[in-house]
Amino acid sequence: MYKRYECAHCDFYEIARHDLYKEKCPACGHKYHVFEEDIDEGKYSWLFNIIKNHFYFENFVIRENSFLFIGTMISDFSRIKEIFENMEYYPFIRKKEEKIYLHLFKAKKPGKSRVILPMILLVATIFSVFYAGLSWATSLEEMGYVKNMWLTSLIFTIGLIFILGSHELAHKIIAMKNKIEASWPYFIPMPLFPIGTMGALITIKSPIPDKKTAIKLGLSGPLIGFIASIIIISIGIAISPAVPTAEYIERAEAYAAAHPGTYGIGFGETLILKMLVKMFLDAPEGYTTVIHPLTITGIIGVFVTALNLMPMGQLDGGHIARSVLGQKYHMIASKTIALSLIGFGLLGTFLRYPVWPGWMLWGFIGYLISSRGHPGAMDEVTKLTGKDKLLALIGIIIFILCVTPVPIYVVP
Numbered sequence: 001m002y003k004r005y006e007c008a009h010c011d012f013y014e015i016a017r018h019d020l021y022k023e024k025c026p027a028c029g030h031k032y033h034v035f036e037e038d039i040d041e042g043k044y045s046w047l048f049n050i051i052k053n054h055f056y057f058e059n060f061v062i063r064e065n066s067f068l069f070i071g072t073m074i075s076d077f078s079r080i081k082e083i084f085e086n087m088e089y090y091p092f093i094r095k096k097e098e099k100i101y102l103h104l105f106k107a108k109k110p111g112k113s114r115v116i117l118p119m120i121l122l123v124a125t126i127f128s129v130f131y132a133g134l135s136w137a138t139s140l141e142e143m144g145y146v147k148n149m150w151l152t153s154l155i156f157t158i159g160l161i162f163i164l165g166s167h168e169l170a171h172k173i174i175a176m177k178n179k180i181e182a183s184w185p186y187f188i189p190m191p192l193f194p195i196g197t198m199g200a201l202i203t204i205k206s207p208i209p210d211k212k213t214a215i216k217l218g219l220s221g222p223l224i225g226f227i228a229s230i231i232i233i234s235i236g237i238a239i240s241p242a243v244p245t246a247e248y249i250e251r252a253e254a255y256a257a258a259h260p261g262t263y264g265i266g267f268g269e270t271l272i273l274k275m276l277v278k279m280f281l282d283a284p285e286g287y288t289t290v291i292h293p294l295t296i297t298g299i300i301g302v303f304v305t306a307l308n309l310m311p312m313g314q315l316d317g318g319h320i321a322r323s324v325l326g327q328k329y330h331m332i333a334s335k336t337i338a339l340s341l342i343g344f345g346l347l348g349t350f351l352r353y354p355v356w357p358g359w360m361l362w363g364f365i366g367y368l369i370s371s372r373g374h375p376g377a378m379d380e381v382t383k384l385t386g387k388d389k390l391l392a393l394i395g396i397i398i399f400i401l402c403v404t405p406v407p408i409y410v411v412p
């Protein structure tokens, strides 16, 4: 006789061959009602016939959207995965008290990858970034430090799209290599000075096979985007002219007088920026370097890298954190960081400086995506190797190099 566990509060139920020794609903934590139920096991013989050669099970549980076997694996998980994926089921394994929990979810066929929408968004973003670039270039042209503002803005656009694009393509390549369904990158246009975009993202539409792959997937974008940013900042500094300081101040003041209400934008000094400035920027005594707008795209790239590496939800850093910390501690870390960002941002709103108020918004977004959790990789039982942990460490190091309390601020 099977036992049916029904939640008193939500729709969740489980029908188990043997006692589950459970009093509470795993979905919401409310009390379970327990009934006896007659199940025609013949209905599941197709499943039992497959599983018996690969998994020794002590208990079998039927849920609304999945089956659960509790016991011991006989075959390698890769074999189990192959068999069930061919039948359009996604197997997930977890380990609890020395027992393996094998969940089988009916695979939802991922829809065809959209191409038109990503293309439209890319074109819109190119325009809005170009517009932002113009805002940087016009003042420089008027001051005589840039010859052609259209060309300068084009360089700005190429720089920023290159950085964001290489970040997303790195994810896409790792996804394709590991047979994970992923969308094409969606660029987010923001037709406002000073950046012109809210970055780009790709969505993952099929489960990540294992923890090692989740780390690679999460790290790939930030790593490549970080390298691209370093290259762009270095080129930007190299093409920034050094001009006599007295002349620069004179022209800047004249520009400000001719355009009342203009303000400047300052960027926080991240460790990586400090290092690059120290290596490449050396104006002689009495000279000032007029920063080329291309440099700014690299600084934005560094900023985007830091935002994505936050270990929240399914952000890039979230994939890494989930693999290293596991479900429970990833959730705790995720929400703690989101709430800290909100607190940190509030502090910034009241103090104005030295904290960026925008952290509050990122904290809210982070809290929302943290609450949705992370499905975890299919195989969360196989342990990470030292090499995998090293990749996670690289993620942490890049994050430290890219983060600053005030990434962006207005200079009146």
Ligand SMILES: [Zn+2]
Pocket: 007, 008, 009, 010, 011, 012, 025, 026, 027, 028, 029, 030
């Ligand atoms: Zn419930």
Ligand SMILES: [Zn+2]
Pocket: 167, 168, 171, 221, 222, 308, 316
């Ligand atoms: Zn990313």
